[in-house]
Every structure is written in C-alpha cells, then in structure tokens.
Amino acid sequence: xxxxVIEDEESLRRSxxxxxxxxxxxxxxxxxxxxxxxxxxxxxxxxIILDLGLPDGEGLKLLQQLRKSNKTDGxxxxxxxxxxxxxxxxLRLGADDYLTKxxxxxxxxxxxxxxxxxxxxxxxxxxxxxxxxxDTVAKTVHVSGRELYxxxxxxxxxxxxxxxxxxxxxxxxxxxxxxxxxxxxxxSFDFIYTHIKNLRKKLSDAGSRxxxxxxxGVGYKFTDG
Amino acid sequence: xxxxxxxxxxLAIVACSGMVVIGILFYQTLSRYLNRQIDDYLYExxxxxxxxxxxxxxxxxxxxxxxxxxxxxxxxxxxxxxxxFHDTVFYNPRKKRTESGRYLQTDVKLADIPYQVxxxxxxxESEEQVKSIVLIILIPLGILFFLLWLVNRFLMKKxxxxxxxxxxxxxxxxxxxxxxxxxxxxxxxxxxVLNDALAEVEKKIRSDYREVKLFTENASHEMMxxxxxxxxxxxxxxxxxxxxIEGSILITDLYKATSRLTRLNQSLLLLVKIGSQPLTDLxxxxxxxxxxxxxxxxxxxxxxxxxxxSLQTAPASIxxxxxxxxxxxxxxxxxxxxxxxEGGALRISLSGKQxxxxxxxxxxxxxxxxxxxxxYKDSTSEGTGLGLAILKEICEKLGYKISYFWRDxxxxxxxxxxxxxxxxxxxxx
Numbered sequence: 001x002x003x004x005v006i007e008d009e010e011s012l013r014r015s016x017x018x019x020x021x022x023x024x025x026x027x028x029x030x031x032x033x034x035x036x037x038x039x040x041x042x043x044x045x046x047x048i049i050l051d052l053g054l055p056d057g058e059g060l061k062l063l064q065q066l067r068k069s070n071k072t073d074g075x076x077x078x079x080x081x082x083x084x085x086x087x088x089x090x091l092r093l094g095a096d097d098y099l100t101k102x103x104x105x106x107x108x109x110x111x112x113x114x115x116x117x118x119x120x121x122x123x124x125x126x127x128x129x130x131x132x133x134x135d136t137v138a139k140t141v142h143v144s145g146r147e148l149y150x151x152x153x154x155x156x157x158x159x160x161x162x163x164x165x166x167x168x169x170x171x172x173x174x175x176x177x178x179x180x181x182x183x184x185x186x187x188s189f190d191f192i193y194t195h196i197k198n199l200r201k202k203l204s205d206a207g208s209r210x211x212x213x214x215x216x217g218v219g220y221k222f223t224d225g
Numbered sequence: 226x227x228x229x230x231x232x233x234x235x236l237a238i239v240a241c242s243g244m245v246v247i248g249i250l251f252y253q254t255l256s257r258y259l260n261r262q263i264d265d266y267l268y269e270x271x272x273x274x275x276x277x278x279x280x281x282x283x284x285x286x287x288x289x290x291x292x293x294x295x296x297x298x299x300x301x302x303x304x305x306x307x308x309x310f311h312d313t314v315f316y317n318p319r320k321k322r323t324e325s326g327r328y329l330q331t332d333v334k335l336a337d338i339p340y341q342v343x344x345x346x347x348x349x350e351s352e353e354q355v356k357s358i359v360l361i362i363l364i365p366l367g368i369l370f371f372l373l374w375l376v377n378r379f380l381m382k383k384x385x386x387x388x389x390x391x392x393x394x395x396x397x398x399x400x401x402x403x404x405x406x407x408x409x410x411x412x413x414x415x416x417x418v419l420n421d422a423l424a425e426v427e428k429k430i431r432s433d434y435r436e437v438k439l440f441t442e443n444a445s446h447e448m449m450x451x452x453x454x455x456x457x458x459x460x461x462x463x464x465x466x467x468x469x470i471e472g473s474i475l476i477t478d479l480y481k482a483t484s485r486l487t488r489l490n491q492s493l494l495l496l497v498k499i500g501s502q503p504l505t506d507l508x509x510x511x512x513x514x515x516x517x518x519x520x521x522x523x524x525x526x527x528x529x530x531x532x533x534x535s536l537q538t539a540p541a542s543i544x545x546x547x548x549x550x551x552x553x554x555x556x557x558x559x560x561x562x563x564x565x566x567e568g569g570a571l572r573i574s575l576s577g578k579q580x581x582x583x584x585x586x587x588x589x590x591x592x593x594x595x596x597x598x599x600x601y602k603d604s605t606s607e608g609t610g611l612g613l614a615i616l617k618e619i620c621e622k623l624g625y626k627i628s629y630f631w632r633d634x635x636x637x638x639x640x641x642x643x644x645x646x647x648x649x650x651x652x653x654x
Binding site: 009011012015016018019022053080081082100101102103104105106167168170172173179191194195215216217218219 | 446447449450452453454455456457458459460461463464468469470472473474476477480481483484487491494522525526529
C-alpha cells in the first residue's frame with residue numbers, strides 16, 4: 001500500500017512512517033501545505049493521513065482541492081481538535097475517517113486499513129491470517145472454512161489484532177478501540193484480558209492455532225512466529 | 226437606609242426645627258410689639274386718671290373707662306413714681322370672666338393722697354391677633370414644606386429609576402449566558418456615565434472570559450500533539466525485541482500517565498465547551514432506553530467489580546441536548562462504578578423527572594459543598610477531579626438540579642430535570 005503522511009510534527013511523523021513501513025507499506029510524507037498539495041496532485045495514494053493543523057494552511061483546504069480534482073484517495077484526518085463540527089465538516093468535505101490526537105499507532109493503522117478496504121474495488125473485504133478468514137462487510141469469521149460465532153466486541157478485537165499482526169498492541173489501544181475514547185477505563189487496563197481469553201478459547205475450539213502472545217502484561221501480539 | 230429617605234429625613238428635621246424657631250421668634254416679636262401698644266394705651270389711661278384728679282378733682286376717677294379696670298389703693302406715702310408694666314390674669318367684670326391682661330401700676334398722688342393705681346387692660350384680643358397672624362404665616366409654610374417633600378419623593382423616585390434598572394442589570398449579569406447587556410436610556414448625565422461604564426466593564430469581562438476560555442482551549446489542544454508524540458513513541462518502543470519485563474512495566478506506567486493526562490485535557494476542553502457553545506442537538510431523549518444502553522456499555526466494568534446492580538425505571542423522556550445528557554449519564558454511572566467497593570451495590574432509580582444513582586463506597590459522607598468544585602477529589606482517586614464539575618456544568622447549562630446526599634451508608638446523586646426541559650419551553654435556548 002502507498003501512504004502519504006502529511007504532518008508537521010516531525011517526531012510524530014517519524015513514528016507513523018516507521019509503523020507503516022514496518023508493515024511493508026510505501027510511505028511518502030510532507031510537512032507543509034504546499035508540498036502536500038503538490039504530491040497529492042502528482043501521485044495517487046491508497047490512503048492519505050492528513051493533519052489539519054499545518055503551519056502554512058488549513059488542512060481542510062487540501063482535502064477540498066483533492067476532491068475537486070476528482071481524486072479518490074482515501075483520507076484519514078488526524079486532528080488535535082475533538083470538536084464535533086470540525087469532524088462533521090471534514091467528513092462532509094470527503095474525508096473517510098477522523099482520528100483525534102493523541103492516538104495509538106495501531107488504531108491509526110486499523111482505521112487506514114479499513115479505509116483502504118472500503119475504497120478498493122476488487123471486493124477486498126476479506127482479511128486473512130493463517131486459517132482465519134474475516135469478512136469485514138458481512139462481519140463473519142471462518143476458521144478453516146467453518147463459521148465461528150463471535151460477539152461484536154470479540155469480532156472487532158480479532159480484526160484489530162489481525163490488521164496489526166506481528167505488532168505489539170498495547171492494552172490501552174485495544175480498550176480504546178472497543179469502548180471508545182470516553183471509556184475512562186485507564187485504571188482498569190486488565191479487563192481486556194477477559195475478552196482476549198474468551199476469544200482465544202473460541203478460536204482454539206474452532207481448531208485455530210493460538211496466535212495471541214502476551215507481552216509482559218503491556219499488550220498482546222498477534223503472530224504466528 | 227435609602228439615599229432618598231436619608232435625604233428626606235434631613236430635610237424634614239431642618240424644615241421642622243426651622244419652622245419652630247421662626248414661629249417662636251415671630252411670636253415673640255409680635256407679642257412684644259402688641260404689648261407695647263397696650264402699654265401706650267395704659268399710659269394714656271393713666272394720664273386720663275390724673276386728668277380727672279387734677280383738672281376735675283374727682284378722686285378716684287369714676288368708672289367711666291370702657292376697656293380697662295382701674296383700681297385704687299391708698300398707700301401711706303409715695304414710694305416711687307415708676308411705671309411698672311406686667312402681664313397678669315384678672316377678673317373682667319364686664320365680660321364676667323377671668324382673662325389674661327396687662328397692667329400698669331404706679332403710685333400717684335391724687336388730691337394729695339397717695340394712691341397706688343393699677344390699670345388693667347385685657348390682652349385677649351391682641352393675643353388672638355398674634356395667634357392668627359402666626360398661624361397665617363406658619364400654616365402655608367407647613368403646607369409648602371409638605372408639598373416640597375411630596376414632590377421630592379416622587380421626583381426622586383422617578384429620577385432614580387434608571388439607577389435601579391442599572392442595578393437590576395448588574396444583578397442579572399451572568400457570564401454563562403451570552404445575553405448581551407441591555408443599556409438603560411436616561412437623560413441624567415451621571416446615570417449615563419454609569420451606564421456607559423457598566424457596558425464597558427461588561428464588554429471587558431466578557432472578552433477577558435472569552436480569552437481565558439480560548440486560552441484553556443488552545444492550551445489543551447496544543448498539548449494534544451506532544452501527547453500524540455509520546456503515545457506514538459511508546460507504541461514504537463513497545464515493538465522493540467529486547468524490551469524485557471522492566472521496560473514493560475515502565476511503559477505500562479507511562480501509558481497510564483499519558484492516558485490520564487489525555488483525559489484531563491479532554492475534560493478541560495469539555496468544561497470549556499459546555500460553557501461556551503450553544504446547544505445544537507436538542508431532541509426528545511428516552512431516558513429509560515439511554516440508561517439501559519449505558520449500563521450495557523459499562524457491563525464489563527460492573528462485572529469486573531462484581532457489583533450488584535438494581536435498576537428501577539419508569540418511562541421518562543426529557544427534551545435536551547443528546548450529547549450532554551449522554552455525558553451526564555456516563556459520568557454519573559462511571560463514578561458510581563469507580564468509587565464503589567468490590568461486590569458493592571449500584572442502585573439506579575428513574576421516576577418521572579428524577580434520577581437517583583446510589584452506590585456503596587469505602588468513604589463516608591462527602592462534603593456536598595465542595596464535591597462539585599474543580600479538582601476536588603480524595604487522594605486515592607485515579608480520576609481527573611473534573612467529573613463532578615462537568616456534571617454540574619452540564620446541569621447548569623441544561624437547567625437541571627443536581628444534589629448529593631448520604632443515606633443508609635450510600636452515596637446518592639440526585640438529578641432533577643426541570644419543567645423547562647419540555648419541548649414547549651426550550652425551543653429558543
């Protein structure tokens with residue numbers, strides 16, 4: 001996949017780029033409005049990660065220009081502002097999703113992947129990992145061809161880990177992904193454990209290998225290594 | 226005391242004492258003047274008595290005097306011939322009654338026999354005259370004073386009316402409401418100056434307040450990017466192969482701190498936003514349904530703490546801002562869960578326009594005057610200390626009443642939805 005990261009904060013941009021390229025993606029970046037505008041017009045990207053607060057221009061204007069020139073690149077807005085109207089304005093102007101700072105890289109990647117899946121025309125709705133097959137549209141999971149029944153939260157969790165495969169996903173990221181930003185459950189990082197445990201049991205009952213690896217109590221890694 | 230009544234009181238005291246002093250002086254002067262007239266008259270009568278004695282040699286003079294009473298008293302010898310004028314009370318034989326009068330007493334030799342002659346004249350008429358004159362002057366003066374007082378009273382009341390309106394304006398001033406200051410129209414210079422000064426102060430306060438809010442908002446927003454950097458670096462560090470158990474513990478703590486800081490920031494932003502933004506998403510909210518949804522949302526937390534939940538609801542709907550009411554319920558319930566004991570109770574009862582949330586807790590009753598203050602929390606709390614402040618801010622914004630009490634060893638937060646939260650009234654807010 002080809003990404004464009006438009007972010008003026010260098011250290012944040014570096015982290016994002018590293019996370020994305022580690023997954024085998026191609027990553028382009030720019031730190032200014034003008035440069036981003038040029039790159040957006042010249043190339044096609046699968047997903048553009050757009051920070052709204054650029055030093056030399058309003059990020060929403062970039063989005064407007066992109067859509068005006070009939071480009072269909074996926075756009076994920078990243079903003080420090082959590083204002084609902086700005087979010088709605090962004091989505092109205094053609095953004096595909098809106099993520100508020102601060103965020104976890106795994107969340108950013110999951111959202112970007114979701115955008116790319118929605119955008120692709122080849123019916124790329126299915127995410128595979130080993131014998132596990134997740135249909136993101138029908139919201140079904142098959143293990144070695146047999147359907148597995150999961151709750152909504154378990155499904156979201158599984159998809160989240162598969163998308164972020166081979167990465168350590170911190171518990172707080174998984175919690176925020178399932179229960180949302182307002183969850184206010186930071187003092188109870190542990191209860192994601194129950195959900196993972198249930199999910200693991202269902203998967204292994206269905207005949208799947210156990211891909212979940214706990215990482216010193218900080219998080220989990222979904223990998224076959 | 227009011228300025229006006231204080232002023233009136235002073236005026237009344239000065240006017241009354243002035244009138245008394247003027248009355249006394251006036252009375253005295255007039256009496257003296259009339260006495261002198263009587264004295265002249267008495268003197269003339271005395272001359273007449275002498276005349277009788279000398280010229281006609283009638284001693285004592287016959288009772289021919291019309292208005293006076295003449296008394297003769299033989300004395301051994303002439304003591305002095307001085308004329309003595311005095312006030313007295315005498316019996317007037319003609320009117321057959323005792324009257325106040327004035328007499329002239331002197332020793333006179335009549336046909337070589339010394340007599341003490343006393344000539345008494347009635348003073349009644351002159352006294353009456355004095356009285357009438359004094360009254361004629363004083364009564365209109367009194368009426369004039371009274372009229373002046375009345376005019377003063379009404380005029381002052383009318384003239385001070387703009388001032389009272391200004392005071393009312395100040396009293397109704399609230400930073401939370403965006404309602405602009407209504408200037409008071411007046412022709413009186415002083416009040417106009419006051420009005421302009423107030424309008425200016427109001428404008429300044431509002432702009433200062435806006436600036437502070439904007440500052441809070443910007444500061445919180447500016448902090449989000451560094452927080453995002455920290456978070457992303459932690460995420461990156463987590464991928465490291467040689468993290469080890471110690472590194473993991475460090476990272477976990479850092480995640481927690483970052484998350485707390487983020488929540489604090491978000492709470493601050495929310496507080497600022499509730500106060501400053503107009504309500505946009507007003508709709509009919511089914512409280513019963515929303516409450517059930519929220520309990521469902523928190524079920525993992527409830528299960529984890531093994532809480533005993535009892536929910537008593539009656540169908541209730543309110544008209545309000547959906548997002549704010551959602552935050553309201555979120556905060557109420559998550560508070561009751563977080564500050565609960567392991568295996569404790571969580572009781573929620575919704576009836577009509579009232580919502581009560583009870584929970585058990587390790588702590589005793591809280592200070593209900595302080596719990597809604599910003600950053601008030603007990604030292605063991607992991608929260609931001611802004612949750613209840615946000616609750617209160619939302620309630621103020623929506624016109625609900627929130628109160629805390631301690632009953633049967635349970636903390637209870639009671640929410641009363643106002644009558645105004647029905648759609649007939651809130652259309653314009």
